Amino acid sequence: MYTKDFLTYLKKFPDENGYFGKFGGAYLTPELENAMKEITDAYWSICKSSEFVAELRRIRKEFQGRPTPVTHLKRLSDSLGNVQIYAKREDLNHTGAHKLNHCMGEGLLAKYMGKKKIIAETGAGQHGVALATAAAYFGLECDIYMGAVDIKKQAPNVARMKVLGANVIEVTEGLQTLKEAVDAAFEAYAKEYKDCIYCIGTAAGPHPFPMMVRDFQSVVGIEAREQFIEMTGELPDAVVACVGGGSNSIGMFSGFLSDPVEIYGAEPLGVGTKIGEHAASLNYGTEGIMHGFNSIMLKDENGNPAPVYSVASGLDYPSSGPEHAYLQSIGRVKYGTASDVEAVDAFYKLSRLEGIIPALESSHAVAYAIKLAKEMKKGSILLCLSGRGDKDLDYVIENYGIPSKK
Numbered sequence: 001m002y003t004k005d006f007l008t009y010l011k012k013f014p015d016e017n018g019y020f021g022k023f024g025g026a027y028l029t030p031e032l033e034n035a036m037k038e039i040t041d042a043y044w045s046i047c048k049s050s051e052f053v054a055e056l057r058r059i060r061k062e063f064q065g066r067p068t069p070v071t072h073l074k075r076l077s078d079s080l081g082n083v084q085i086y087a088k089r090e091d092l093n094h095t096g097a098h099k100l101n102h103c104m105g106e107g108l109l110a111k112y113m114g115k116k117k118i119i120a121e122t123g124a125g126q127h128g129v130a131l132a133t134a135a136a137y138f139g140l141e142c143d144i145y146m147g148a149v150d151i152k153k154q155a156p157n158v159a160r161m162k163v164l165g166a167n168v169i170e171v172t173e174g175l176q177t178l179k180e181a182v183d184a185a186f187e188a189y190a191k192e193y194k195d196c197i198y199c200i201g202t203a204a205g206p207h208p209f210p211m212m213v214r215d216f217q218s219v220v221g222i223e224a225r226e227q228f229i230e231m232t233g234e235l236p237d238a239v240v241a242c243v244g245g246g247s248n249s250i251g252m253f254s255g256f257l258s259d260p261v262e263i264y265g266a267e268p269l270g271v272g273t274k275i276g277e278h279a280a281s282l283n284y285g286t287e288g289i290m291h292g293f294n295s296i297m298l299k300d301e302n303g304n305p306a307p308v309y310s311v312a313s314g315l316d317y318p319s320s321g322p323e324h325a326y327l328q329s330i331g332r333v334k335y336g337t338a339s340d341v342e343a344v345d346a347f348y349k350l351s352r353l354e355g356i357i358p359a360l361e362s363s364h365a366v367a368y369a370i371k372l373a374k375e376m377k378k379g380s381i382l383l384c385l386s387g388r389g390d391k392d393l394d395y396v397i398e399n400y401g402i403p404s405k406k
């Protein structure tokens with residue numbers, strides 16, 4: 001269960017203005033300031049009520065299928081040496097990834113606040129699908145803003161959102177991808193906030209989202225800690241998760257922050273270390289403000305968010321949530337990288353040695369755990385398998401082929 005230190009940490013961070021050390025905050029236009037304040041107030045009064053907590057717990061059990069199991073990856077471990085690797089199976093969460101953990105929380109909050117609609121942007125469409133699922137469950141309207149380029153590229157997710165009853169709103173400004181979709185969603189929200197709430201897709205954005213998403217995702221780390229101790233009688237030596245905006249990782253990490261456990265985030269190194277070749281913002285970025293919060297970000301020569309790339313579309317974000325920037329700055333969590341090639345190799349290893357096809361995002365955590373296992377020589381690693389890889393099959397086969405069996 002919760003340790004006392006863990007509760008103290010959650011109380012202390014973020015502070016009342018949404019800061020984790022110097023990272024976080026809320027840098028907003030006046031219209032959005034009111035809207036965010038409404039969500040913050042509602043979060044403190046509603047999400048802490050025993051009624052809300054009990055209802056969310058019931059939804060997680062009866063609709064999402066929680067708790068998700070922890071699996072000992074025995075054949076993968078044996079293939080590497082003596083280190084034992086375990087996976088927290090968020091791929092078995094309804095809709096196949098961890099994102100539903102915060103979307104159901106946000107949807108339930110919308111319902112308690114008496115809102116009729118939830119609004120968000122989506123890039124690859126994963127967040128849009130999770131949110132459309134929550135909207136259908138709670139009987140809320142759902143507007144998903146999506147760049148025209150992404151709509152073409154992500155046809156299966158667009159279809160899923162529409163089947164679930166969401167409105168997919170095409171954004172045709174600028175490069176017609178995620179950044180423009182964020183701007184359009186915020187613009188709509190500023191106009192409509194009395195009737196709707198905005199639901200961010202990760203542990204980033206202005207306060208209160210990094211805190212709220214962390215708290216909703218912390219179920220991953222709390223469950224995993226309890227399950228791991230039950231299975232092995234002890235804590236893992238290391239915990240690993242992939243970091244895009246940082247929601248599955250902060251959920252996993254938050255269960256272990258006050259334990260004597262090494263914690264590692266795996267960022268996407270893409271195809272190289274130059275700007276535009278990767279999305280490893282904590283490894284190569286500098287301090288700056290974007291999308292309403294202060295964190296570590298990748299910038300172009302003009303100081304704007306840099307173009308980013310990863311084989312895993314869910315990881316290609318030019319910054320990371322402010323809590324990660326803080327945990328890196330105090331040395332509590334180490335952030336390393338895994339490249340496209342390492343991730344695809346891990347994708348096939350896990351598929352063939354364990355019968356689990358991981359999402360390409362999660363494959364970065366697997367790849368990092370494999371590297372770490374070789375360094376550690378003994379002990380145990382618990383990784384967060386954030387999602388399943390069905391969505392990535394066609395892409396991987398087309399671009400990397402199917403390796404021959406050795």
Ligand SMILES: *Cc1c(COP(=O)(O)O)cnc(C)c1O
Pocket residue numbers: 097098099126201202203242243244245246247248249314315359361362386387388
């Ligand atoms: C979206 C996504 C991620 C990355 O998002 P975080 O907020 O960094 O967790 C990772 N894994 C899967 C399966 C995803 O869909």
